[in-house]
Amino acid sequence: xxxxxQYESLFAFCRKHYxxxxxxxxxxxxxxxxxxxxxxxxxxxxxxxxxxxxIYAGFGIKGFSDIVASREKMMGKKCSQQKWKIFLSYFTxxxxxxxxxxxxxxxIIGRFLTEVNQRAILLLVVGVGLFIxxxxxxxxxxxxxxxxxxxxxxxxxxxxxxxxxxxxxxxxFTFRIxxxxxxxxxxxxxxxxxxxxxxxxxxxxxxxxxxxxxxxxSANKLYPKAFA
Amino acid sequence: MKKSSLYKxxxxxIIMRLLKDNGRMYGYQITQMVKELTKGELNITEGALYPxxxxxxxxxIVETETEMIGNRMRKxxxxxKAGKKHTSIAIDAxxxxxxxxxxxxxxxxxxG
Numbered sequence: 001x002x003x004x005x006q007y008e009s010l011f012a013f014c015r016k017h018y019x020x021x022x023x024x025x026x027x028x029x030x031x032x033x034x035x036x037x038x039x040x041x042x043x044x045x046x047x048x049x050x051x052x053x054x055i056y057a058g059f060g061i062k063g064f065s066d067i068v069a070s071r072e073k074m075m076g077k078k079c080s081q082q083k084w085k086i087f088l089s090y091f092t093x094x095x096x097x098x099x100x101x102x103x104x105x106x107x108i109i110g111r112f113l114t115e116v117n118q119r120a121i122l123l124l125v126v127g128v129g130l131f132i133x134x135x136x137x138x139x140x141x142x143x144x145x146x147x148x149x150x151x152x153x154x155x156x157x158x159x160x161x162x163x164x165x166x167x168x169x170x171x172x173f174t175f176r177i178x179x180x181x182x183x184x185x186x187x188x189x190x191x192x193x194x195x196x197x198x199x200x201x202x203x204x205x206x207x208x209x210x211x212x213x214x215x216x217x218s219a220n221k222l223y224p225k226a227f228a
Numbered sequence: 229m230k231k232s233s234l235y236k237x238x239x240x241x242i243i244m245r246l247l248k249d250n251g252r253m254y255g256y257q258i259t260q261m262v263k264e265l266t267k268g269e270l271n272i273t274e275g276a277l278y279p280x281x282x283x284x285x286x287x288x289i290v291e292t293e294t295e296m297i298g299n300r301m302r303k304x305x306x307x308x309k310a311g312k313k314h315t316s317i318a319i320d321a322x323x324x325x326x327x328x329x330x331x332x333x334x335x336x337x338x339x340g
Contacts, residue, residue: 030300031254031255034256034257060275067275070282070283071278074286077286078286225301
């Protein structure tokens with residue numbers, strides 16, 4: 001059996017070979033330690049380091065890089081699927097009722113705004129408000145994860161949003177450049193579409209909040225040693 | 229010709245079959261069991277095994293759980309419900325492939 005110290009040294013060995021994520025290191029350290037023990041059992045003359053290097057050589061010329069890359073790809077996809085699942089869960093009764101209520105309120109206000117610039121000002125206020133809400137929320141998420149002491153691939157996608165207001169603002173300006181939208185006199189259809197876009201961003205922020213909470217709690221359960 | 233390039237495409241059904249027969253397994257255990265069952269003829273490298281396990285996890289064919297074994301944390305792989313169904317299909321495909329190979333490699337025997 002390898003000692004506790006030798007087992008811990010395998011984490012440093014993984015880091016030395018460009019595996020920065022603790023959750024990936026766990027699997028590799030376990031694999032290496034089992035293989036080292038077997039190797040020493042078969043050939044007792046081998047030292048821990050010799051056995052370790054021999055086993056690492058078996059990973060091929062690329063070392064751990066293919067393993068890290070495949071895991072990154074898998075986690076990225078899983079994360080994205082989970083976020084969209086939560087996002088879509090907001091389009092159910094009674095959540096849909098709340099969504100419709102917010103949307104109709106903006107639309108009704110927009111109906112009464114007929115003066116030049118009024119609709120643009122309302123959209124600007126909502127848009128900037130949403131942007132500030134997103135920044136505050138992102139800061140809160142970062143604070144929640146401050147207790148995480150070791151980098152986890154599992155939680156690496158925590159700050160990637162589902163939709164974001166930056167994308168919407170970009171669309172807004174692209175429309176302007178193409179002269180599809182005259183900001184001073186936004187017609188009701190354009191106003192409704194932009195308001196709908198803002199609503200989607202708002203829902204995506206709420207969904208992301210729930211996703212982060214779930215992610216934090218499951219990461220804590222799965223990898224308690226990664227948290228302070 | 230390298231032996232590993234011959235069985236590279238068959239690794240997926242092999243791993244799935246082992247998981248079906250043994251319930252849950254961890255990476256090193258899979259490599260050792262394949263070696264043992266084939267009397268050392270088949271040697272799955274770590275560089276091939278883990279990316280494949282991650283791909284199966286991405287496709288929701290396998291799921292994982294971690295457990296403390298003494299002072300070590302171990303990750304186990306298990307077939308999901310969908311994975312169990314998929315295993316039978318993959319094994320059937322592998323058998324058909326083996327029969328087809330027999331036709332080419334040993335035409336007289338396979339024709340009876």
